[in-house]
Amino acid sequence: MSIFKKKKGINQSNYQQPQVEKSINISHLDPNDVFLLTDPEAKKSYKTANRLDALIHDIKFNVRRGTLWNNDELEYVAEIRRLLKQEKIESMGTYWWTSPHPTVYLARMKGYIRINGKAFKFKKGDSITFQCRMAREQRNLKAPLLIGKFNPTNKSMLCGEMKSAMKGM
Numbered sequence: 001m002s003i004f005k006k007k008k009g010i011n012q013s014n015y016q017q018p019q020v021e022k023s024i025n026i027s028h029l030d031p032n033d034v035f036l037l038t039d040p041e042a043k044k045s046y047k048t049a050n051r052l053d054a055l056i057h058d059i060k061f062n063v064r065r066g067t068l069w070n071n072d073e074l075e076y077v078a079e080i081r082r083l084l085k086q087e088k089i090e091s092m093g094t095y096w097w098t099s100p101h102p103t104v105y106l107a108r109m110k111g112y113i114r115i116n117g118k119a120f121k122f123k124k125g126d127s128i129t130f131q132c133r134m135a136r137e138q139r140n141l142k143a144p145l146l147i148g149k150f151n152p153t154n155k156s157m158l159c160g161e162m163k164s165a166m167k168g169m
Contacts, residue, residue, distance in 0.1 A: 024075045024114060031068035034059050035100075036077060037130050041093075042101030054158065059100045062160035063132045072116050073144050076130055079113045080105065089128060094152075099159045102130035104150065115143040122147045132159055 030036065034056055035043055046055040060066065069077075083089040089105040096102050107126040112119040120143060122128055127150045131141055139146075 022114070024078050026071060026074040026078050029069075029074045029077055031070075031074060033069075036069060037073070037100045037102045039095035039101055039103040042095045055099060055101075058158040058160050062134075062158065063100050065133060070133075070144075073130070075115045076113070076144050079115065080128075083111065083113065086111075092127065096129045097153055097156050098132065098135065098162065099157070100130070100132065101156070104129045113145060113147075115145065118143065120145065120147060125149075134159060134162065 038055070038059070043052070043055070046052045080089070083105075084091075088109055088111045089107050092104045092106045094104050096104055105128045107122045107124055107128060109124050110122065112121050113128065114120075126147050128145060128147050129150075131139070131144050131146045133144075135141070135146075136144060
């Protein structure tokens with residue numbers, strides 16, 4: 001199981017498309033599900049290391065900042081499920097290096113993912129993963145996703161361990 005990190009120089013704005021009118025149904029998703037965006041292998045790794053409670057706390061209070069998953073985060077989940085069903089993407093069998101440690105997907109063909117009424121294009125061979133609120137703020141991303149080419153790493157950390165994390169929750 002590899003863990004991936006973003007390659008430098010990937011700009012999300014290159015992938016943004018005009019507004020999309022069709023709304024995304026998120027009513028079937030549980031905004032309180034702590035592991036909604038956690039790759040099963042990442043969860044298993046934390047459980048094996050007796051650190052599952054630390055991951056749960058980190059997701060609740062650092063990743064989600066004491067709230068539930070936002071609508072744009074739920075839209076990401078719904079869109080990933082749509083793309084998997086359409087076989088436009090597939091799991092790479094790995095997860096992102098920071099919590100909530102979401103699955104990294106590989107685009108099998110070109111397409112788009114809709115979030116907040118906008119469509120973000122991806123090309124065949126691109127990697128796609130979720131980005132937490134802090135990462136979005138740091139990178140000035142318009143949606144909770146990252147599209148591009150990623151580098152493998154053996155580094156893994158909780159969101160609260162990052163130097164720009166909110167402390168004291």
